[in-house]
Amino acid sequence: MCLLITNIKQLCQVELSSENKKKVSGKDMAVLPSIDNAWLLVEGELIHSFGEMATMPEMQADEIIDATGRLVLPTWCDSHTHLVFAAPRDGEFVNRLKGVSYEEIARQGGGILNSARKLNEMSESELHDQSLVRLHNVIGQGTGAIEIKSGYGLCEEGELKMLRVIRKLKENSPVAIKASFLAAHAYPVEYKENKEGYIKLIIEKMLPRVAGEGLADYMDMFCEQGFFGVPECERLMEAGWKYGLKPKIHANQLHFSGGVQAGVKHKAISVDHLECVGDEEIASLMASETMPTLLPGAAFFLGMHYQPARKIIDAGLPVCLATDYNPGSCPSGNVPLLLSISCTQLKMTPEETINAVTLNGAAAMELEGTYGTIKAGKVANLIITKPIPSLSYIPYDYGNGNVDKVVLKGKWA
Ligand SMILES: N=CN[C@@H](CCC(=O)O)C(=O)O
Numbered sequence: 001m002c003l004l005i006t007n008i009k010q011l012c013q014v015e016l017s018s019e020n021k022k023k024v025s026g027k028d029m030a031v032l033p034s035i036d037n038a039w040l041l042v043e044g045e046l047i048h049s050f051g052e053m054a055t056m057p058e059m060q061a062d063e064i065i066d067a068t069g070r071l072v073l074p075t076w077c078d079s080h081t082h083l084v085f086a087a088p089r090d091g092e093f094v095n096r097l098k099g100v101s102y103e104e105i106a107r108q109g110g111g112i113l114n115s116a117r118k119l120n121e122m123s124e125s126e127l128h129d130q131s132l133v134r135l136h137n138v139i140g141q142g143t144g145a146i147e148i149k150s151g152y153g154l155c156e157e158g159e160l161k162m163l164r165v166i167r168k169l170k171e172n173s174p175v176a177i178k179a180s181f182l183a184a185h186a187y188p189v190e191y192k193e194n195k196e197g198y199i200k201l202i203i204e205k206m207l208p209r210v211a212g213e214g215l216a217d218y219m220d221m222f223c224e225q226g227f228f229g230v231p232e233c234e235r236l237m238e239a240g241w242k243y244g245l246k247p248k249i250h251a252n253q254l255h256f257s258g259g260v261q262a263g264v265k266h267k268a269i270s271v272d273h274l275e276c277v278g279d280e281e282i283a284s285l286m287a288s289e290t291m292p293t294l295l296p297g298a299a300f301f302l303g304m305h306y307q308p309a310r311k312i313i314d315a316g317l318p319v320c321l322a323t324d325y326n327p328g329s330c331p332s333g334n335v336p337l338l339l340s341i342s343c344t345q346l347k348m349t350p351e352e353t354i355n356a357v358t359l360n361g362a363a364a365m366e367l368e369g370t371y372g373t374i375k376a377g378k379v380a381n382l383i384i385t386k387p388i389p390s391l392s393y394i395p396y397d398y399g400n401g402n403v404d405k406v407v408l409k410g411k412w413a
């Protein structure tokens with residue numbers, strides 16, 4: 001099918017065919033290359049061409065859309081989610097409001113362990129159907145590529161069940177999906193006094209099966225005090241690499257845990273969360289290709305201090321933003337809301353937030369060659385907004401939703 005979109009008020013995040021942008025860093029993050037009053041042609045699954053209306057050539061198309069007053073952007077690339085889960089944790093939410101901390105809830109056997117109990121009671125098909133509803137919901141909010149983690153199984157069959165659900169979602173949806181193996185999310189109750197036993201189970205039993213069935217792209221872990229320490233994480237990352245699973249890890253959410261430096265040392269694709277980041281973490285990231293990924297939705301929902309986005313960008317680093325959609329620390333996969341939080345709380349500009357969740361989000365999933373910008377030959381994953389006054393209106397008009405239509409692989413989603 002050929003789809004022609006005309007009279008686009010602003011075509012945002014464009015990239016010329018001659019460019020080969022891998023990510024946006026530092027001062028460049030404030031720049032979002034755009035064309036005012038533009039057209040764009042989609043052919044089959046791909047972006048064919050685009051330009052200014054004033055110089056639009058004559059073309060044939062199966063469908064022509066007039067986008068007067070509307071913006072067109074690449075769909076969001078949400079590089080960190082736990083979208084597959086069995087049940088909400090609204091009871092814990094209320095306990096936190098009464099003053100019990102996230103860490104205390106975890107110590108009492110709630111939190112991730114609570115999610116694991118529910119998940120292990122649920123059938124694979126029910127888990128899939130529930131998760132597919134959530135996936136459709138975030139697609140409607142503009143997400144076109146997404147990473148999804150295991151980590152609520154915490155046993156061999158539970159982790160494999162989650163990863164098979166993710167694989168099935170991939171088969172049943174046009175959205176691009178990457179999978180991360182996160183068995184090292186929390187120590188299960190039965191290994192509370194035998195932590196070494198659980199590390200061995202992951203490395204010796206689970207990992208070979210996950211890799212053997214080709215179920216995951218990345219090796220994830222929660223590098224944090226009270227969860228998995230740096231020495232354990234280093235062993236897990238080394239083991240993952242042996243099976244071709246690159247690290248993409250949770251680091252420095254609750255403490256200065258050393259996770260950022262460990263991730264950099266083991267060539268992690270990204271280190272994610274980063275509520276606790278100082279000069280040493282920044283220096284370590286500066287000497288690496290590892291993407292700093294911020295999850296301010298979790299800081300918002302847990303009432304924690306926010307990630308120092310300005311310090312990271314002003315040091316010249318790239319920043320990626322992701323939702324962290326999960327039932328405990330961020331029960332929302334809504335990217336426009338994430339952009340609003342990032343502007344108001346992290347003091348990022350609207351352009352920086354869009355760069356962070358398009359090209360940099362794609363880079364954090366190694367998808368920057370095919371997603372994340374409007375470029376001829378890239379996958380035609382597009383957001384068409386409602387008529388709005390400006391790009392800044394997207395984070396400004398928080399909670400209201402200005403994504404009107406979504407195109408995935410050249411078709412209406
Ligand atoms: N912090 C670790 N993991 C998730 C939350 C998991 C949960 O509370 O269920 C996160 O990224 O915030």
Ligand SMILES: [Zn+2]
Nearest residue numbers: 080082250324
């Ligand atoms: Zn997470």
